[in-house]
Amino acid sequence: MVSRLPSFHFYVVGVTAFGLAVGMGLFLTERLAIAHALWLACVAPSFAILCKSTAHALRRREAGVDILALLSMGVAAATGEFLTAAVISLMVAGGRALEAFAQARAGAEMTALLKLAPNYGNRYEAGEWRQVDPETIRTGDRLLVRAGEQVPVDGTLEQEAELDESALTGEAALRPRVAGERVQSGVLNAGAPFEMIATAAARDSTFSGVIRMVEAAQQARSPTARLADRYAIFFVPLTLLVAGACWIFTGDMIRALAVLVVATPCPLILAVPVAIVSGMSACARRGMLVKSGGAIERLARAQILFFDKTGTLTSGRARLVAIESSPGIEPERVLQQAASLAQASSHVVAEALTVAARERGFSLCAPSQVTECPGAGLTGTVEGKAVAIGSFSHAVARAHAAPWSAAFLRHLNHEDGSAVFVDVDGVMIGALRLADPIRLDTPRALRLLRRAGIRRIVMLTGDRKDVAECVGASLGVDEVHSEQTPADKLSLIRSARAEGVVAMVGDGVNDAPALAAADIGIAMGARGAAASAQAADIVLLTDRLDRLVEGLEIARRCQHIAIQSAAAGMGLSIAAMIVAAIGYLSPPFGAVLQEVIDVAVIGNALRVLHIKPRSRQHVLPHGEVDRLHAAHLGLEPVLSEIRRLAEGLPALPRQSVATELERINELVVRVLLAHEKEDDIRLYPDLARRLGGEDPMAAMSGTHAVIFRTIHVLQRIAADLPADGPDEQGVQELQRLLYVLDAVVRLHCAQEDELFHTLDDSA
Numbered sequence: 001m002v003s004r005l006p007s008f009h010f011y012v013v014g015v016t017a018f019g020l021a022v023g024m025g026l027f028l029t030e031r032l033a034i035a036h037a038l039w040l041a042c043v044a045p046s047f048a049i050l051c052k053s054t055a056h057a058l059r060r061r062e063a064g065v066d067i068l069a070l071l072s073m074g075v076a077a078a079t080g081e082f083l084t085a086a087v088i089s090l091m092v093a094g095g096r097a098l099e100a101f102a103q104a105r106a107g108a109e110m111t112a113l114l115k116l117a118p119n120y121g122n123r124y125e126a127g128e129w130r131q132v133d134p135e136t137i138r139t140g141d142r143l144l145v146r147a148g149e150q151v152p153v154d155g156t157l158e159q160e161a162e163l164d165e166s167a168l169t170g171e172a173a174l175r176p177r178v179a180g181e182r183v184q185s186g187v188l189n190a191g192a193p194f195e196m197i198a199t200a201a202a203r204d205s206t207f208s209g210v211i212r213m214v215e216a217a218q219q220a221r222s223p224t225a226r227l228a229d230r231y232a233i234f235f236v237p238l239t240l241l242v243a244g245a246c247w248i249f250t251g252d253m254i255r256a257l258a259v260l261v262v263a264t265p266c267p268l269i270l271a272v273p274v275a276i277v278s279g280m281s282a283c284a285r286r287g288m289l290v291k292s293g294g295a296i297e298r299l300a301r302a303q304i305l306f307f308d309k310t311g312t313l314t315s316g317r318a319r320l321v322a323i324e325s326s327p328g329i330e331p332e333r334v335l336q337q338a339a340s341l342a343q344a345s346s347h348v349v350a351e352a353l354t355v356a357a358r359e360r361g362f363s364l365c366a367p368s369q370v371t372e373c374p375g376a377g378l379t380g381t382v383e384g385k386a387v388a389i390g391s392f393s394h395a396v397a398r399a400h401a402a403p404w405s406a407a408f409l410r411h412l413n414h415e416d417g418s419a420v421f422v423d424v425d426g427v428m429i430g431a432l433r434l435a436d437p438i439r440l441d442t443p444r445a446l447r448l449l450r451r452a453g454i455r456r457i458v459m460l461t462g463d464r465k466d467v468a469e470c471v472g473a474s475l476g477v478d479e480v481h482s483e484q485t486p487a488d489k490l491s492l493i494r495s496a497r498a499e500g501v502v503a504m505v506g507d508g509v510n511d512a513p514a515l516a517a518a519d520i521g522i523a524m525g526a527r528g529a530a531a532s533a534q535a536a537d538i539v540l541l542t543d544r545l546d547r548l549v550e551g552l553e554i555a556r557r558c559q560h561i562a563i564q565s566a567a568a569g570m571g572l573s574i575a576a577m578i579v580a581a582i583g584y585l586s587p588p589f590g591a592v593l594q595e596v597i598d599v600a601v602i603g604n605a606l607r608v609l610h611i612k613p614r615s616r617q618h619v620l621p622h623g624e625v626d627r628l629h630a631a632h633l634g635l636e637p638v639l640s641e642i643r644r645l646a647e648g649l650p651a652l653p654r655q656s657v658a659t660e661l662e663r664i665n666e667l668v669v670r671v672l673l674a675h676e677k678e679d680d681i682r683l684y685p686d687l688a689r690r691l692g693g694e695d696p697m698a699a700m701s702g703t704h705a706v707i708f709r710t711i712h713v714l715q716r717i718a719a720d721l722p723a724d725g726p727d728e729q730g731v732q733e734l735q736r737l738l739y740v741l742d743a744v745v746r747l748h749c750a751q752e753d754e755l756f757h758t759l760d761d762s763a
Helices: 004-028 032-059 066-078 082-103 111-116 206-220 227-250 253-263 266-285 293-300 309-313 331-342 348-359 392-396 405-415 442-451 465-475 486-496 509-517 530-535 547-582 587-610 622-651 654-691 698-720 728-758
Strands: 121-125 128-132 142-145 155-157 161-164 175-177 194-198 288-290 304-308 319-325 368-373 377-382 385-390 418-424 427-435 456-460 479-481 502-506 520-524 538-540
Touching: 004 032, 004 082, 032 066, 032 082, 066 082, 066 227, 066 253, 082 253, 082 587, 227 253, 227 547, 253 547, 253 587, 266 288, 266 293, 266 547, 266 587, 288 293, 288 547, 293 520, 293 547, 304 309, 304 486, 304 509, 309 456, 309 465, 309 502, 319 331, 319 348, 319 622, 331 348, 331 377, 331 385, 331 418, 331 427, 331 622, 348 418, 348 427, 385 392, 392 418, 405 418, 405 427, 442 456, 442 465, 442 547, 442 728, 456 465, 456 486, 465 479, 486 502, 486 509, 502 509, 509 520, 509 530, 538 547, 547 587, 622 654, 622 728, 654 698, 654 728, 698 728
Parallel strands: 304 456, 304 502, 456 479, 502 520, 520 538
Antiparallel strands: 121 128, 121 142, 142 194, 155 194, 161 175, 288 538, 319 427, 368 377, 377 385, 385 418, 418 427
């Protein structure tokens, strides 16, 4: 039905235009009766459509713009002005076709969500496992869920399982579950096959409930009035008043018809839809699928933004953020051994390790004799050595806990995330900390949204309170709501709508109800769930949150131009109404004048197509961005050595401090200092030319100055150290400088990464 709607309206346009042209030919050959009959026939389709829409508007007690076009066509036909009626009919049909085209972009069906629903289950029957329809499963049935299959109904586990619950919870991590725990329908088995007992039928299970919430939320959202109809509130009564007064005081129906003709709201019927559709096209060029014209209008008025955390504000993927290693073990070796073994697993954590190793240019060895323990880790042989990677319990079952492991676990608990411990030949050599990092474009996107006038930013997440508040604090959001279920999110959205126009941004099935309930739902569609994309009004097709800023800019410019076009068109129409009321404008010439006004305002509306968001004006080639990011990864071993020396300095023999400091200074000068000086000499001048302005890289160059000074002070201290090493105060000063250098360089790299990501022309 949706796909046929635009074709129907364009068919009406084609038939009307053809009839008008043929009628004109007949008129010129003086076949007046046939020409009038044909023009009258051209009026019928648009007249019928307008009768229907006007009836609906009157039932809702609304004065839509359609009533003026209906009156104009009706009066023109009744007074024998058939050409005038046909011209009005063509204009109305054209506006309807454009509006129908915009509305056809909306995908209201929940087909994508339904495709995500489990479509079979394995039930134990007559001594064997049989594949059955989920609708036939009943409470108490014994079920088998194989690796890679979805849980068909809610139930209770009969044994341990490792589940990917991201479709429902929005959290990227896999969750180990033990026998007796509840499991929800729609989650994915990411480990070994397991058995469960059904505790609910399919219609009463979690996934079905999510679908029902989405449908209910969509139905509850009140329809947004068309922009044109809002202007009609004063324009329609004004037109009727002028035409009626003209008829009463002059007794000339033709003069009153001329008033109606020039007042036919084609600037509203045509210019506004053209501006809206042009705005949708402008958004599409920037990787945003806008499903309806109403979505553009609502986005332009958005005041409150709700964000899901995982996969929206954060990357949604585990990333290596730190390497801990035992004394005498290079951090690179820890990662190389772990990633080599991880190649044999399809686990998301194993993938994160191999990606991290390849980003750093490590060559990985092929593992052999690999055994995977679901939910625990891997064991195998790498270069003839027995290697084990996985959880702490998995690691200590094969090696003694390293002295640093207790402090590492405490630190891990404070900052959240997960860890992979690495054993080689029965010795724990290190651990790899992984986390779901904040997107590089998130801080900038939130800053620009505030600058654009968004007055309240709220973060929603299913995470623990401490984890959520840590992320919220780093981003500076106004509110943080943790441990949220889909129903909780839905309730918060509904409450906030009383305070202003609410937008919700999310990417998972658990976000779909909130997306549907918000005034404007925005889905991260590049990797997000199909359900959220289907429930949303706007889908970000590229995996960048800063596209939302560009969409907001386009929407507001689009609305401004649409209002400008409508206001200019109505102003010119009002002026023409006065001229027609005085008697200086006949209906046919009024129709021609109205066409001139239409062309002018439509031309103005088409300016939307040329909108260029201000937020992305300068770019770097994608290959250059990759090179710069790789250079930062190359600094990680140096920073790890700086941090390691800072932490271990108090325990070092005083006579060894000079040697260690000399080693670190040589590494810092050779790698870190060389990198930063290269940036200062070559990269920053190039970026300054691209960015424009007097000195756009001043802040970044200032950070370089701090780094250079800190390195210089470390070199001077090393040169002045006495033979027996530094005293207690000297050790503390060295620690302070090493920590400062580590922190400043890491912050600087993060700032540069954000800048490079912003200027990347490939995304």
